[in-house]
Amino acid sequence: MPEFKDLDPLLHSQLRLAIMSLLIGVESAEFVFIKEQTGATAGNLSVQIDKLSQAGYISVEKSFRGKKPLTTCKITSKGLKAFEDYVRNLQHYIGK
Amino acid sequence: MPEFKDLDPLLHSQLRLAIMSLLIGVESAEFVFIKEQTGATAGNLSVQIDKLSQAGYISVEKSFRGKKPLTTCKITSKGLKAFEDYVRNLQHYIGK
DNA sequence: TAAAGTAGTTTATATTATAAACCAAACGCA
DNA sequence: TGCGTTTGGTTTATAATATAAACTACTTTA
Structure with a gap:
């Protein structure tokens, strides 16, 4: 019974998945x-962090370290759950 | 060591991955x-089968069953290898 | 004070995925 | 025998995504 459940499109993206994986x-x-760690360009990363943040999968805090801006990301419980669901569904695709 | 290897974009697609998984x-x-099995529309499936075929990941045979057209797909050794690589790389993202 | 670097964001473009529209043949049946 | 429906697809148009390039704002260095 294959049963291919939908893969959360927000997580089914190489960069966003890597971000979540890291977090x-x-x-x-x-x-x-x-x-x-991801090798992403700053622009791309900025966009993708924003999407994850919009979705409530991560929280983003903007502050300063000394005089420089500092963006800190953290996974949320919603994000963790979404990630776990994603992985579970993905297993059906990649066997095991 | 996270080390996020690139995920073959041809396989990092829900439908194409499901096709390969089935095959x-x-x-x-x-x-x-x-x-x-995949729940795909015929149009979408047609396009994605074509892409996998173009890439040499599957072979496609068009024949007839009785009077109706019959399209049969088979994974190739190249496709199998690509799938295995994809899964291996993916493991780094989803832990395990 | 001018050039270069840091830490990002915004925007434009290329690529993808997807559905909708279409096609040809076969079948069902009045 | 014609006419609508179903089957098995393909082609094409559109919407969504990913990505890089350009830009902003500020800081550090020379």
Whole structure:
């Protein structure tokens, strides 16, 4: 019984998935760190962080470190649940 | 070490992934069967089968059953390898 | 004070996915 | 025998996405 459940389109995106994947392992992560880890361009990252934030999957805090802007991201419980659902559904596609 | 390898964009698509997933388990599958299993519209399925075929991930045979056209799909070894790579890379994203 | 760097955001474009419209043949049946 | 319906698709138009390029604002360095 294959049964291909829909994959949350918000998570079925390489970059957004990587962002979520990163955030799952940590308390919070900074924009620049995420940028480095994912290899994304700043522009793309900015857009995708915004989408995840709009969806309530992550929370974003803008502050300053010294004089420079600092964007910090954190996964929300809604985001965590969405990620877990996504992974569960995905298993049906990739066997196992 | 996260290390987010690129996910083959040809496979990182819900419908194409479902098609490949289906084909992995069987010798071959007919258009109508794939359509039923995936819930895709015929048009969308036609397009996506074409893309997978163009990429050499599946082979497509057009024949007739009785008087009706019959499209049969089969995964190729190239497709199998691509799928396996995709799954392996994906694991980095979804933990495990 | 001018050039270069940091940390982003905005916007324009290219790519994708998807549905809607279409086509040809076959079938059902009055 | 014609006329509508179904089957098995393909083609094409549109909507959604991803991405890079251009830009902004401020800071640091020389």
